[in-house]
Amino acid sequence: MKPADILIAVLVAVIWGLAFVASRIALDEFSPELMTALRFTIAAVPCLFIPKPKIAWSLLIAISFTLFLGQFLSQAYGIAHGVPVGLTSVVVQSQALFTIGFAAIAFGERPTPVQTLGIVVAAVGLLMICGTVGYDFSVGAFAVLMIAPICFAVGNLLLRGARGAPMFDLFAWLCLTAAVPLFALALVVNGPAPTFQSLIHMSPAGLGCLLAIGAISTSIAYWLWGRLLRDYPAAQVVPFALLVPFVGSAASSIVFGEKFGPLRLAGMLTVIGGIAVMVLARRPQPLPKTV
Numbered sequence: 001m002k003p004a005d006i007l008i009a010v011l012v013a014v015i016w017g018l019a020f021v022a023s024r025i026a027l028d029e030f031s032p033e034l035m036t037a038l039r040f041t042i043a044a045v046p047c048l049f050i051p052k053p054k055i056a057w058s059l060l061i062a063i064s065f066t067l068f069l070g071q072f073l074s075q076a077y078g079i080a081h082g083v084p085v086g087l088t089s090v091v092v093q094s095q096a097l098f099t100i101g102f103a104a105i106a107f108g109e110r111p112t113p114v115q116t117l118g119i120v121v122a123a124v125g126l127l128m129i130c131g132t133v134g135y136d137f138s139v140g141a142f143a144v145l146m147i148a149p150i151c152f153a154v155g156n157l158l159l160r161g162a163r164g165a166p167m168f169d170l171f172a173w174l175c176l177t178a179a180v181p182l183f184a185l186a187l188v189v190n191g192p193a194p195t196f197q198s199l200i201h202m203s204p205a206g207l208g209c210l211l212a213i214g215a216i217s218t219s220i221a222y223w224l225w226g227r228l229l230r231d232y233p234a235a236q237v238v239p240f241a242l243l244v245p246f247v248g249s250a251a252s253s254i255v256f257g258e259k260f261g262p263l264r265l266a267g268m269l270t271v272i273g274g275i276a277v278m279v280l281a282r283r284p285q286p287l288p289k290t291v
Contacts, residue, residue: 001236009228009240012221017247019217020085021255023076026209030198031190032076035210037182040068042214044176052173053165063162064177067155071148073182078145082137084258087129089248090268091145093241096275097122098153106157114281122274128267167226175218238279245272 001009026035053060071092079088097119103109111119133142162170186195202210228237249268252258260268 001232005228005232008224009237010243012225012228013240013243014247015217015221016241017089017244018251019213019221020079020089020248021251022209022212022217024079024085024252024256026206026213027076027080029201029203029206031186031195032073032080033182033186033189034195034198036069036073036076037179037186038210039072039214039218040175040179040182042210043218044172044179045215046168046172046219047176050169050172053162053170055162055165055170059158059161060173061177063155063158064174065181066151066158068174069178069182070151071155072178074144074147074151078141078148081141081144083141083145084136085252085256086245086249086258086260087264087268088145089252090245090271091126091129092148092152093245093275094122094126094271095149095152095156096278097126098150099156100278102153102157112281115278118274118277118279118281120274121277122271125267125270125272125274128263128270132261132264132267167230168223171219171222171226239276242272242276242279 023035030038075088075092078091079085083091100109100111100115100119104111130142133139190198225237245268249258249260
C-alpha cells in the first residue's frame with residue numbers, strides 16, 4: 001500500500017474507535033433510537049444530491065437494516081444500558097467470527113485451518129468476557145449488544161450483492177433507509193413530546209458528537225474505507241480494523257476512566273488475537289460441489 005493510503009487506513013480506524021466515545025457522550029442526551037436516527041440522518045444528507053444506486057430496493061433495505069440499523073441500534077442500546085465503551089468496541093469487532101461462520105453456511109466458503117483456530121480463540125475470548133457480565137452491567141444489555149456483530153456479519157455478506165454500486169452513493173442511501181424507520185421507532189418508544197424536547201434542548205457537545213459520528217465516522221470514514229477496499233486486496237486493508245478496539249478502549253479509559261478486570265482484559269485481548277488470526281489468514285476456499 002502507498003504510505004498515504006496506510007495513513008488513511010490508520011486514520012479511519014482511529015475515527016471509528018473514537019466514535020464509540022462520542023456515542024457514549026451523545027447517549028447522555030438522546031435515547032438509543034433517537035441518537036441512531038440522527039446519526040444516519042446526518043450521514044444521509046448527500047442523498048439530496050446523488051441518485052439512488054442501481055440496486056433493488058429489497059437489497060438496499062436488507063443491507064441497511066442489518067449493516068446499519070441493527071448493528072448501530074443494538075450497539076447504542078448496549079452502551080446506554082451500561083456496557084463499557086471499550087468492551088463494546090471489542091465485541092463489535094467479533095463480527096469477523098460470525099462473518100466467516102455465516103459465509104461457510106451461505107456460500108460454502110470453508111474456513112482454512114488457521115481461520116478455524118482464530119474462530120476458536122475468539123470464541124474462547126467471548127466466553128471469558130461473558131464470565132464478567134452481571135457485575136457492572138446487565139446480562140440483558142450484553143445480549144442486545146451481541147446482536148451488533150451478528151447484524152454486522154450478515155450485512156457484510158449481503159453487501160456482496162451490491163458490487164459495482166458507487167460506494168459513497170450506496171452508503172448515503174443505506175443511511176437514509178435506516179433513518180426513516182428509526183425516527184418512527186423513536187416516536188413510538190419515547191413519545192413525540194420527549195423526542196421533540198431532546199431535539200430543542202440539544203447541547204453543543206451533543207451536536208458535536210452527532211456531527212462526528214454522523215458526518216465523519218459514518219459518512220466520510222466508510223467512504224474512505226470503501227475506496228481502500230476498492231483499490232487493494234481485502235487482506236491488506238482489513239487488518240487495520242484491528243486498531244479500532246485498541247483506540248476505543250484507550251480513549252474510554254482516558255475519557256471515562258474505564259477499568260478492566262484481569263478476566264475481562266484477558267478476554268478482550270483473546271478476542272482481538274483470534275480476530276487477528278482470522279483476518280491475516282488466507283481466504284477460505286469454496287466447498288467442492290457434490291454431484
